[in-house]
Every structure is written in structure tokens, then in C-alpha cells.
Amino acid sequence: xxxxxxxxxxxxxxxxxxxxxxxxxxxxxxxxxxxxxxxxxxxxxxxxxxxxxxxxxxxxxxxxxxxxxxxxxxxxxxxxxxxxxxxxxxxxxxxxxxxxxxxxxxxxxxxxxxxxxxxxxxxxxxxxxxxxxxxxxxxxxxxxxxxxxxxxxxxxxxxxxxxxxxxxxxxxxxxxxxxxxxxxxxxxxxxxxxxxxxxxxxxxxxxxxxxxxxxxxxxxxxxxxxxx
Amino acid sequence: xxxxxxxxxxxxxxxxxxxxxxxxxxxxxxxxxxxxxxxxxxxxxxxxxxxxxxxxxxxxxxxxxxxxxxxxxxxxxxxxxxxxxxxxxxxxxxxxxxxxxxxxxxxxxxxxxxxxxxxxxxxxxxxxxxxxxxxxxxxxxxxxxxxxxxxxxxxxxxxxxxxxxxxxxxxxxxxxxxxxxxxxxxxxxxxxxxxxxxxxxxxxxxxxxxxxxxxxxxxxxxxxxxxxxxxxxxxxxxxxxxxxxxxxxxxxxxxxxxxxxxxxxxxxxxxxxxxxxxxxxxxxxxxxxxxxxxxxxxxxxxxxxxxxxxxxxxxxxxxxxxxxxxxxxxxxxxxxxxxxxxxxxxxxxxxxxxxxxxx
Numbered sequence: 001x002x003x004x005x006x007x008x009x010x011x012x013x014x015x016x017x018x019x020x021x022x023x024x025x026x027x028x029x030x031x032x033x034x035x036x037x038x039x040x041x042x043x044x045x046x047x048x049x050x051x052x053x054x055x056x057x058x059x060x061x062x063x064x065x066x067x068x069x070x071x072x073x074x075x076x077x078x079x080x081x082x083x084x085x086x087x088x089x090x091x092x093x094x095x096x097x098x099x100x101x102x103x104x105x106x107x108x109x110x111x112x113x114x115x116x117x118x119x120x121x122x123x124x125x126x127x128x129x130x131x132x133x134x135x136x137x138x139x140x141x142x143x144x145x146x147x148x149x150x151x152x153x154x155x156x157x158x159x160x161x162x163x164x165x166x167x168x169x170x171x172x173x174x175x176x177x178x179x180x181x182x183x184x185x186x187x188x189x190x191x192x193x194x195x196x197x198x199x200x201x202x203x204x205x206x207x208x209x210x211x212x213x214x215x216x217x218x219x220x221x222x223x224x225x226x227x228x
Numbered sequence: 229x230x231x232x233x234x235x236x237x238x239x240x241x242x243x244x245x246x247x248x249x250x251x252x253x254x255x256x257x258x259x260x261x262x263x264x265x266x267x268x269x270x271x272x273x274x275x276x277x278x279x280x281x282x283x284x285x286x287x288x289x290x291x292x293x294x295x296x297x298x299x300x301x302x303x304x305x306x307x308x309x310x311x312x313x314x315x316x317x318x319x320x321x322x323x324x325x326x327x328x329x330x331x332x333x334x335x336x337x338x339x340x341x342x343x344x345x346x347x348x349x350x351x352x353x354x355x356x357x358x359x360x361x362x363x364x365x366x367x368x369x370x371x372x373x374x375x376x377x378x379x380x381x382x383x384x385x386x387x388x389x390x391x392x393x394x395x396x397x398x399x400x401x402x403x404x405x406x407x408x409x410x411x412x413x414x415x416x417x418x419x420x421x422x423x424x425x426x427x428x429x430x431x432x433x434x435x436x437x438x439x440x441x442x443x444x445x446x447x448x449x450x451x452x453x454x455x456x457x458x459x460x461x462x463x464x465x466x467x468x469x470x471x472x473x474x475x476x477x478x479x480x481x482x483x484x485x486x487x488x489x490x491x492x493x494x495x496x497x498x499x500x501x502x503x504x505x506x507x508x509x510x511x512x513x514x515x516x517x518x519x520x521x522x523x524x525x526x527x528x529x530x531x532x533x534x535x536x537x538x539x540x541x542x543x544x545x546x547x548x549x550x551x552x553x554x555x556x557x558x559x560x561x562x563x564x565x566x567x568x569x570x571x572x573x574x575x576x577x578x579x580x581x582x583x584x585x586x587x
Binding site: 086104174190191192194195197198209210216218219 | 435437442
């Protein structure tokens with residue numbers, strides 16, 4: 001089996017070392033760059049399966065590096081940042097990042113994100129039937145089953161759920177969801193999103209107050225988690 | 229007596245000075261018929277003295293000159309001339325002028341001295357606050373750093389002598405210390421955000437239910453020994469407020485409760501909404517707070533007398549800062565039979581869209 005290649009672009013040698021150990025011991029091949037320029041060149045010469053990009057690079061603003069990479073690079077990009085500012089995170093996600101982690105982070109959390117991001121990226125020609133624990137979603141037949149019982153969703157709820165399922169593991173921002181489901185005129189009407197997320201959770205979660213599938217990313221958006 | 233610092237604009241001060249002297253002269257003019265012109269001099273002197281308590285030196289000097297002139301022109305016989313007939317009147321006019329001047333200058337000087345004393349006191353307070361910060365900081369940051377350095381040293385140098393249990397324990401200590409360090413830095417960042425004065429709530433619609441459960445989940449991940457129960461009316465509307473700030477408020481209060489109450493204490497989180505006010509109550513049946521210290525707990529760097537180590541005295545002041553940044557309040561009281569209750573009230577727009585039929 002081919003090892004997935006991950007390129008780490010971070011100026012902090014300690015973080016690179018930490019990631020190298022953590023990733024290699026989990027059977028990934030690690031390439032490293034300590035600044036934006038080297039990172040972009042390395043990515044072009046040896047296109048990796050995934051890039052882990054730090055936003056605070058010495059030679060260029062991380063957001064512009066991300067935009068530059070996204071002009072041609074289509075594999076997943078995970079953002080690392082010391083900025084826990086929500087606006088910064090939302091900007092990165094809107095610029096095409098697949099996921100983000102705020103430093104300090106737990107390596108276990110990072111590895112879980114890497115696994116789910118790579119899995120979503122590899123299964124592009126998606127199977128129309130998706131099983132998550134006791135939840136079964138059939139995109140072809142447009143049916144949802146919870147514990148083998150048919151769940152009735154409204155058109156909006158169904159639309160929301162399919163967006164989540166197709167982007168499993170990826171954080172979907174409030175603006176993205178509002179634009180996709182309700183249209184560009186609704187991106188500031190977050191009350192709709194709140195209401196429909198709550199309703200959807202009531203129908204598909206075992207305990208809507210402690211959701212397993214639709215997880216809140218505070219201040220940023222929501223993420224669909226396929227319970228591993 | 230409190231001396232005003234004179235925040236009034238200088239041009240306005242001249243107008244005030246002029247008007248009041250004229251007014252006093254007018255009163256003097258009315259009573260001069262039966263009280264004599266010497267009484268008028270006293271009235272004018274008192275007026276100048278009073279003015280010197282509130283105005284800057286230049287407008288007061290104006291009052292002194294103007295009143296001397298008015299007294300001479302309108303009251304010293306022969307009236308309505310600047311002439312002074314008798315030597316006695318000339319002496320009196322001169323003395324009047326000197327008294328008015330000395331009066332003005334002396335009062336002004338007293339105010340200057342007071343101002344300097346006040347500035348010095350403010351500076352002392354800042355230094356005191358700064359020292360408290362440094363003490364608290366160096367302790368709170370150095371303790372976990374020492375733990376990390378010590379534990380890694382032991383792991384590196386005495387590796388052969390350590391049992392697997394020892395090693396596991398040391399790694400656990402490093403992990404705990406880093407967590408604590410991270411939390412202290414987070415508190416400091418929050419505090420400096422508040423102190424900068426640039427903090428503006430970013431209001432958006434919040435599902436209070438979702439928010440509270442999320443925060444409680446985060447707190448419970450710290451392996452707490454207390455039991456947290458949540459009580460929220462399912463019909464609570466959406467509130468438009470700053471999600472991040474509210475999360476921080478609830479997190480800090482719960483974190484405080486879990487750190488300073490004994491194991492098996494019951495902590496309740498209650499959220500209610502009424503008439504555009506969100507009320508959140510966090511109460512426990514722990515030991516409560518000493519009554520005489522309740523008024524201080526929200527002060528920056530304040531720590532209860534005899535409090536255990538660990539904590540910067542910032543958590544609750546951040547709670548207060550964020551609540552106030554959103555236009556709200558926080559208060560603390562002891563409850564019966566025992567325990568403490570924090571009540572947060574935040575005014576915010578509500579939306580009952582939730583109860584609409586959806587499609």
C-alpha cells in the first residue's frame with residue numbers, strides 16, 4: 001500500500017519535528033518546508049496527498065499562500081494557526097482550506113482530521129449509500145433511515161444533510177451553508193440555520209443535546225462526523 | 229470640599245466668569261441702596277473666591293480685574309465714574325484688588341497641589357497593580373514551566389532508573405502543566421483584549437441550548453469530580469449576542485466552580501429568557517464565598533484569602549468584563565442551605581422563528 005505523502009509548511013522547527021514524529025509513526029511520509037517560498041516550490045515539484053499549512057509564515061501571509069496553492073493544488077489542505085480568531089478561521093475555510101486546527105492542538109485530534117479528510121478526498125466517486133453508525137443515507141433513493149426506520153425530512157433539512165454528508169469531516173461555515181441552502185441573499189440570516197440544525201439533530205441524533213453527527217464548531221460553523 | 233478639575237472649555241470659562249461677576253454686581257446694585265458700597269465689595273470678593281474653586285487661573289484673574297473695575301465704576305462714590313475721591317476709598321480699592329488676586333492665586337495653587345497628589349496616587353496604584361500582575365504571573369507561569377522542565381529532565385537523564393509507572397506519571401504531569409499554562413495564557417489574552425478597550429461584541433443569533441451543552445462538554449473533558457446538570461426551557465428563543473463571549477463567561481464560571489468546590493458537589497446551569505433578557509444562573513452546593521469577600525471577587529487579580537495555589541484571579545474579572553461589554557451584569561450571592569449562585573443577565577434581541585412551521 002502506498003504511503004500518503006504529507007507536506008508540512010511551518011516555520012517553527014519544534015512543530016515540524018513534532019509533526020514528523022507523529023505522522024511518520026502513523027505511516028505517513030513527511031516532507032517539510034520552513035517558509036512559504038520553499039513550501040510552494042516543494043508542493044509543485046512533488047505534489048503531496050495533503051498539505052499542512054501554518055498561517056503565520058515569516059515570508060508571506062498564510063492566507064495568500066493558501067490562495068496561491070488553491071490556484072492549481074486540489075488535494076486537501078489543513079490549516080494550523082495560533083490565531084483562534086473566528087474571522088481568521090472562516091477566511092481560511094472560505095479560501096479553500098479543508099480543515100483547521102488552532103495551536104496548541106492534540107496530535108490525536110490532528111491524526112483524526114487527517115484520516116477523515118483523506119478518506120473524503122479519496123472517495124470522490126461517492127457510493128450513493130452512506131452508513132454512519134445507526135444512520136443510513138441513500139443519496140440515490142433520497143431516503144434516510146435511523147435504526148432501520150424511515151426518517152421524514154423536509155426538503156430544506158434534506159438539502160442540509162446531503163451537504164454535510166458530501167463534505168464529511170469538513171467544517172462548513174455558517175455563510176457557506178446559508179448560501180448553499182437558502183441562497184446568497186440569506187447569508188446573514190443565521191437564525192434559519194440555527195433552527196434547522198436543531199430540527200435536523202432532533203431527527204437524526206440519539207441525543208440532540210450531545211450530537212454525534214452534526215458537531216458545532218463554535219463561532220465558525222458545523223462539521224459532519226462519521227463516528228469512527 | 230471637592231475642587232473641580234475644570235474640564236470646562238476655556239472659552240466657556242471666560243463666559244461663565246464674566247456672567248457671574250455681572251450677576252453678582254447686579255445683585256450688589258440692587259442692595260447697594262440700603263447696604264452701602266462696602267458690603268458690595270464683600271459680595272464681589274466672595275464671588276471671585278467661589279469662581280477660583282472651579283475655573284482656571286486666567287478666567288479667575290479676569291473676574292478679579294472685572295469686579296474691581298465694576299466696584300470702582302458703579303459703586304464707589306462718585307458713582308458711574310472711575311474716579312476715587314477719598315484716600316480711604318483708594319486704599320480700599322487697592323486692598324480689594326490685592327485680596328481678589330491673592331485669593332485667586334492661592335486657590336489655584338491648592339488645586340495644583342491636589343492634582344499632583346492625585347496623579348501620584350494614580351501612578352502608585354498602577355505600580356501596585358503591575359506588581360500584583362507580575363507576582364501572580366511569574367508564579368502562575370513558572371509553576372507549570374518548572375513542572376515541564378523538571379519532568380522532561382528526569383525522563384531524559386534518569387530514564388534507566390524509572391519504572392514504567394513513574395514514566396507514565398511524569399508524562400501525565402507534563403500534560404497537566406501544559407494544559408494549565410495554556411489556560412493561563414488564554415486568560416491573559418482575554419484580559420488584554422478587555423483592557424485594550426477595543427472590544428466590541430460581535431452579535432449573531434445563538435442557540436443557547438447548543439451553546440450551554442457545548443461548554444459543559446468542554447468542561448467535562450477536564451475529568452471533573454463534580455456533577456453538572458443543565459436546565460433549559462426547550463422553548464427558549466434564539467438570542468442575538470456574542471457567542472464567543474457568552475461561552476467564555478459560562479466556561480470561566482463552571483471552571484471556577486469545578487476548581488474550588490469539593491468532589492461530588494452538584495453544579496446547576498439554568499438558562500431562561502424573558503422579555504429580551506437572557507438570564508443564566510450557575511449555582512453549586514459547595515461551601516459558598518465568605519460574605520465579606522463577595523464584593524471583591526470580580527476585581528482583577530483578587531483571590532480569596534487562603535485560596536489554594538493555581539489561578540491568577542483573572543477568571544471572574546473576565547466574566548464581569550465580558551458581561552459588561554455586552555451591556556449585561558453579573559452578580560454573586562450565597563444560597564441556603566449552602567453554596568454559591570452566579571446570575572448573569574444580558575439584554576439581547578430574541579427570535580421565536582424556532583416555533584414557526586418549517587418547510
